[in-house]
Amino acid sequence: METSLVSQFLKVYTFYLLMVVQLVFCIVTYDKKAIIINGQRRILLSGSIHYPRSTPEMWEDLINKAKDANLDVIETYVFWNVHEPSPGNYNFDGRYDLVRFIKTVQKAGLYAHLRIGPYVCAEWNFGGFPVWLKYVPGISFRTDNEPFKAAMQKFTNKIVEMMKSENLFESQGGPIILSQIENEYQPEREALGAAGEAYVQWAAQMAVGLNTGVPWVMCKEDDAPDPIINTCNGFYCDEFSPNKPYKPTMWTEAWTGWFAEFGGTIPMRPVQDLAFAVARFIQKGGSFVNYYMFHGGTNFGRTAGGPFITTSYDYDAPIDEYGLIREPKYSHLKEFHRVIKLCESALLSSDPTVVSLGNYQQAHVFSSGKGNCAAFLSNYDSNTAARVVFNNKHFNLPPWSISILPDCSHVAFNTAKVGARTSQVRMTPTVSQLHSWGAYSEDVFSLVDSSTFEAVGLLEQINITRDNSDYLWYITSVDISPSESFLRGGQKPTLNVYSSGHAVHVFVNGKLSGNDAYMHIIGRTASRKHFLYFLLWNSQFSGSSYGTRKDTKFTFTGPVDLQAGTNRIELLSIAVGLPNIGLHYEEWNTGILGPVVLQGLNQGHKDLSSLKWTYRVGLKGETMNLISQHGASSIEWIGGAVATQGQQPLKWYKAYFDAPEGNDPVALDMRSMGKGQVWINGQSIGRYWTASANGKCDDFHYAGTYRQTKCQLGCGQPTQKWYHVPRSWLKPTQNLLVLFEEIGGDVSRILLVKRTTS
Numbered sequence: 188m189e190t191s192l193v194s195q196f197l198k199v200y201t202f203y204l205l206m207v208v209q210l211v212f213c214i215v216t217y218d219k220k221a222i223i224i225n226g227q228r229r230i231l232l233s234g235s236i237h238y239p240r241s242t243p244e245m246w247e248d249l250i251n252k253a254k255d256a257n258l259d260v261i262e263t264y265v266f267w268n269v270h271e272p273s274p275g276n277y278n279f280d281g282r283y284d285l286v287r288f289i290k291t292v293q294k295a296g297l298y299a300h301l302r303i304g305p306y307v308c309a310e311w312n313f314g315g316f317p318v319w320l321k322y323v324p325g326i327s328f329r330t331d332n333e334p335f336k337a338a339m340q341k342f343t344n345k346i347v348e349m350m351k352s353e354n355l356f357e358s359q360g361g362p363i364i365l366s367q368i369e370n371e372y373q374p375e376r377e378a379l380g381a382a383g384e385a386y387v388q389w390a391a392q393m394a395v396g397l398n399t400g401v402p403w404v405m406c407k408e409d410d411a412p413d414p415i416i417n418t419c420n421g422f423y424c425d426e427f428s429p430n431k432p433y434k435p436t437m438w439t440e441a442w443t444g445w446f447a448e449f450g451g452t453i454p455m456r457p458v459q460d461l462a463f464a465v466a467r468f469i470q471k472g473g474s475f476v477n478y479y480m481f482h483g484g485t486n487f488g489r490t491a492g493g494p495f496i497t498t499s500y501d502y503d504a505p506i507d508e509y510g511l512i513r514e515p516k517y518s519h520l521k522e523f524h525r526v527i528k529l530c531e532s533a534l535l536s537s538d539p540t541v542v543s544l545g546n547y548q549q550a551h552v553f554s555s556g557k558g559n560c561a562a563f564l565s566n567y568d569s570n571t572a573a574r575v576v577f578n579n580k581h582f583n584l585p586p587w588s589i590s591i592l593p594d595c596s597h598v599a600f601n602t603a604k605v606g607a608r609t610s611q612v613r614m615t616p617t618v619s620q621l622h623s624w625g626a627y628s629e630d631v632f633s634l635v636d637s638s639t640f641e642a643v644g645l646l647e648q649i650n651i652t653r654d655n656s657d658y659l660w661y662i663t664s665v666d667i668s669p670s671e672s673f674l675r676g677g678q679k680p681t682l683n684v685y686s687s688g689h690a691v692h693v694f695v696n697g698k699l700s701g702n703d704a705y706m707h708i709i710g711r712t713a714s715r716k717h718f719l720y721f722l723l724w725n726s727q728f729s730g731s732s733y734g735t736r737k738d739t740k741f742t743f744t745g746p747v748d749l750q751a752g753t754n755r756i757e758l759l760s761i762a763v764g765l766p767n768i769g770l771h772y773e774e775w776n777t778g779i780l781g782p783v784v785l786q787g788l789n790q791g792h793k794d795l796s797s798l799k800w801t802y803r804v805g806l807k808g809e810t811m812n813l814i815s816q817h818g819a820s821s822i823e824w825i826g827g828a829v830a831t832q833g834q835q836p837l838k839w840y841k842a843y844f845d846a847p848e849g850n851d852p853v854a855l856d857m858r859s860m861g862k863g864q865v866w867i868n869g870q871s872i873g874r875y876w877t878a879s880a881n882g883k884c885d886d887f888h889y890a891g892t893y894r895q896t897k898c899q900l901g902c903g904q905p906t907q908k909w910y911h912v913p914r915s916w917l918k919p920t921q922n923l924l925v926l927f928e929e930i931g932g933d934v935s936r937i938l939l940v941k942r943t944t945s
């Protein structure tokens with residue numbers, strides 16, 4: 188009896204001692220129910236906003252909008268490749284000012300979750316790794332490899348020290364309550380076996396050893412070693428439980444929508460289903476939910492991962508790419524969060540009692556017996572509404588929905604009953620438009636200059652470009668004998684180019700191969716429904732071919748116009764964003780690795796692969812820095828009406844415009860163009876491509892299990908026609924727009940538009 192009294196006393200004493208320690212030293216800990224901040228368990232609602240995907244001028248507004256939606260935490264990844272563009276040279280300026288971003292979160296009174304990675308996936312170029320990392324001798328990514336671990340530790344430590352020196356961890360009175368190491372490592376660990384296992388152990392110890400005073404998480408890694416918390420990512424996470432009974436149930440990526448890829452549709456996720464998924468997670472005892480993304484934003488420059496991730500990273504998030512509220516998603520979640528908060532003390536002080544209310548209906552009741560009681564009444568039936576009895580009262584539950592009763596008696600919220608109206612988006616042409624056009628040809632003939640080099644055989648693209656440009660020219664010449672029968676009316680020879688990715692434009696003697704046919708098809712694709720159809724035509728009749736995101740390899744096959752004598756074969760190979768996911772993606776090839784074969788000659792076929800090739804990294808216009816005011820004024824542009832006439836490939840264009848009046852977000856409508864990149868006042872808006880979306884746009888019902896192929900928009904339309912031009916990049920007058928068009932487009936029809944919602 189006495190011993191049990193003593194042990195009782197010790198338990199209570201230890202509990203209160205821990206509480207005091209937590210309060211005094213502001214540490215963040217956890218138990219099986221929740222993250223504990225300053226001694227208090229918390230239900231934490233969080234939203235992802237990635238700082239480089241908007242501008243510092245937008246951050247405060249975005250974060251305040253997240254706060255108004257009753258979020259507690261802002262989550263961001265840390266993007267290594269933008270911070271360390273070359274080994275040891277760091278950049279934390281402008282959009283990359285991580286400290287400013289975290290301080291903006293702090294100023295809003297919110298917490299931060301810093302997902303350092305440094306592997307982040309995130310549809311970001313090379314998954315966040317700097318490309319130079321691939322060239323560290325002996326390196327192998329994300330495994331038990333010394334050079335990799337050394338580099339990862341150095342960067343992680345750099346970020347942690349930077350946060351510490353600004354007192355940004357909660358343990359120092361700052362906003363950061365959580366950090367993440369690695370990202371969704373489980374599939375790699377399973378594939379790598381012992382090396383993967385050793386790496387996970389190492390990563391955990393390394394992170395914990397940095398003594399941040401806040402917990403670390405590993406998402407989608409069931410074997411996350413203690414004390415690291417393993418967390419769930421997905422469209423639903425109610426089946427998830429942590430790997431130890433003393434860890435809280437956390438959902439680090441509740442996908443609010445999905446990303447888009449050029450040539451694909453625009454995925455949407457109905458908010459009724461999203462709220463239903465989150466309510467299901469909370470009723471099972473989940474206490475941390477992060478919406479990925481709460482604001483998706485824009486992949487400016489060449490930051491998009493890939494290949495083929497669009498410049499827009501809108502994600503169908505509650506705050507749209509431009510920073511405007513998306514309804515009804517935003518308000519429905521805001522109300523949902525308000526109601527969840529009303530349940531907080533009941534949710535945190537007890538485990539749910541589950542009562543069956545029907546075949547597909549349940550009640551989850553949270554009651555500590557101390558007066559608080561919250562109930563979640565669920566109907567999993569995706570077709571039929573249900574009338575259930577709970578606490579002697581009748582409740583109607585729409586299909587695929589949960590009603591929340593913060594007092595176990597009155598319904599305060601139902602996930603399927605949406606009050607807010609759908610916002611109508613308008614993209615209105617502004618009064619000010621582009622003027623004073625100039626054009627400049629990226630002349631294929633004069634390509635061989637001092638920045639070219641020669642090599643025998645075909646070389647891997649990224650080994651040559653180091654990703655300093657999307658573009659790499661492969662040029663060779665082939666002698667055609669006057670006795671070739673095709674020169675006397677026979678069938679034209681065919682060129683086959685096998686590429687490892689991601690796109691190629693084929694020129695023969697300076698002319699885009701099959702250019703006439705190509706322009707014809709470009710003009711008609713918008714009205715054609717299927718992108719694949721476009722690709723098929725493209726590869727048969729035109730001078731361009733593309734891989735896909737799933738399979739970057741492709742073959743260009745097309746008839747070519749050759750003449751007697753020496754002919755130049757000029758292949759412009761294009762990387763459209765480096766891979767961000769997949770086992771050892773650092774080893775994947777890009778570019779033309781061959782064979783390159785001419786067929787239909789008198790001798791049959793001729794393999795060009797092991798000839799001497801001339802290589803040129805990037806475009807002439809890039810070398811001349813045409814995107815800047817200085818570079819643009821260093822050359823003679825073709826002006827006047829001729830500048831905008833003729834839709835030729837490989838053209839640089841420039842124009843000027845005044846900033847549109849007011850504060851509405853601004854975009855470029857690029858529907859009349861083909862494929863390329865665009866810059867404003869020297870800042871890259873990103874890659875553009877008006878490839879049409881192929882997919883099914885027919886199932887919009889909110890009920891039933893969601894996946895990213897459901898609820899798609901934009902079939903038959905260009906995947907992305909609008910490109911965000913941040914307001915803060917504009918001067919009142921004389922803004923310089925420069926673009927590079929690869930295949931041909933009509934610049935006279937590019938429009939500046941203002942985005943409004945009502």
Ligand code: GAL
Nearest residue numbers: 307308309310370371420446
């Ligand atoms: C997750 C990954 C995120 C992001 C997401 C898809 O698996 O952790 O970084 O890529 O998928 O948007």
